Amino acid sequence: MWQMVQTVFGGPEVFEREEAPRPEPGPGEVLLRVVATSVNAADRKVRSGRNDKLGAPPLVLGLDVSGVVVARGAGAARFAVGETVFGMVFGGANAEYVVAHQDRLAAVPAGLDPVTAAALPVAGLTAWQALAAVQPGTRVLVHAAAGGVGHLAVQIAVRRGARVVGTARPEHHGYLRDLGAEDVIDYRAVDFTTAVGEVDLVLETIGDDHTERSLRVLGPDGRVIALEGPVAHRDSRVERFFVEPSTAALDDLAAAVGGGELTVHLAAILPITELAAAHRRGELGGVRGKIVLTAE
Template identity: 60%
Template sequence: MLAITQNAFGGPEVLQVAEVDRPRPGPGEVLVRVAATSVNAADWKVRAGLISALGDPPLTLGLDVSGVVDELGPGVERFAVGDPVYGMVFGGANAEYVMAQASTLAPIPRSVDFVQAAALPTAALTAWQSLAALGAGQRLLVHAAAGGVGHLAVQIARHRGAFVAGTARAANHEYLRSLGADEVIDYTAVDFGTAVRDVDIVLDLVGGEYGSRSVRVLRPDGRLIDAQGSDAESDPRYERFYVEPSGVSLREITTMVERGHLRAMIDQVLPLPEIAKAHRISESGRVRGKIVLVAWNPPA
């Protein structure tokens, strides 16, 4: 089968199309014929060697997958060959086929296609799981609110009845208001620390020095949920967050999607062989929503 591989850490140019062995599912696993995948920040950080989540090269990136079940491993009963599914995997989705634990997959929402479904898993799971404790009437601040995770977090929080503030460039303000944001802060012109206060939860999707700045807007019993790594680790309100693949959580997300309460914004759709271009765009930090990559000969 075809896959995008890399034999060394480096820039987007290390990504190459290669012929590799097609995997076979083991107990509890499902082989998925990939229709589409998407780019997450973790993809280019692994490619560049900034994080070591997948080990050393050679390796194939790709966390998000939408496609159809091609083969079942022993003991898998919740799916059948031909079922349309989506989910989050720990690498390997930038290929014609990818292996996944059946427990991490869910049926694709009936209201979306493969492209929309591929934009959801990692970003939606991150937003869903990190905001699990957010309730009606609470105040949330989302950094990078127009990005892949941020724009979904805004929708989830608004649906739960929270007051939602977000940081974003001015060009994205009207868009975020259309998603339900109550207050949008242009971080290029205004210090968010002076624009919002008494926040119950800060979802930090930027990291670095945003951490120490964010704790200053929190209530004494507030929480800083950091998905990137920041300088606020010593604060007792700091929580480092790591997303977990979960078919159970995806089914809850599916319900929101099917009821019209959640939709992934697609910035661009590119063929999977143009993945180097997609990584360059993602690294620029100027993506509204997600970049989706369509695989070779995707299933109908």
């Protein structure tokens, strides 16, 4: 089989296509023929060496996957051979085949295209789980609201009855209001801490000083859900969030998309041969939604 491998940390140019033995699924695992994957911020951080969660090179990246089950390991009875599924893997999806545990996958329903499904797992689960405590009337600030996690978070929060404020570039403001955002702030022209007012929850997707600054806009009992930064923060109002694979949550996300309640915006659909270009585009910033890579 082929795979897109990196043998050193570095820029997008490190990716090379190579031939490798096809993996075999272990207990509870299935072997997928990859249909599509997508690029997440975590992929770019691992590639550059800023995140060591996958270890040292050689590495094959790719956390999101949609694909067709071609073989099953012992005890992997949840999905049939030939069934199309989607979900999370911890690296390896930038390849012709990848092994995934059945508990991190869900079936792609009839109302969801497999290419679109590949954009959902990491970003969708992050937004779905990070906003689990949102109640009707909650005022939520979403940073980078037009991004992969952000545009889904805006919709999920609105769907749960929240009043949503987002930060984004001006070209995305109309789009975010169409998704239901109550207000949108141009973070490059305005200091959000002076423009937002009090909020009950901040979904902090950027890092740097955004977590500290977000503390200034919290109302009584407010919290910051931080996707970046240290595991423990000096301020108890900051909760460091880590996404958890979940078949049940993936089923809920797929049903929401298939039912028209949630829209996944695809900024681009590229062949996997343009993996480096996809990483470069993501690093430039300003991407609306997700960049998806097709393996076929």
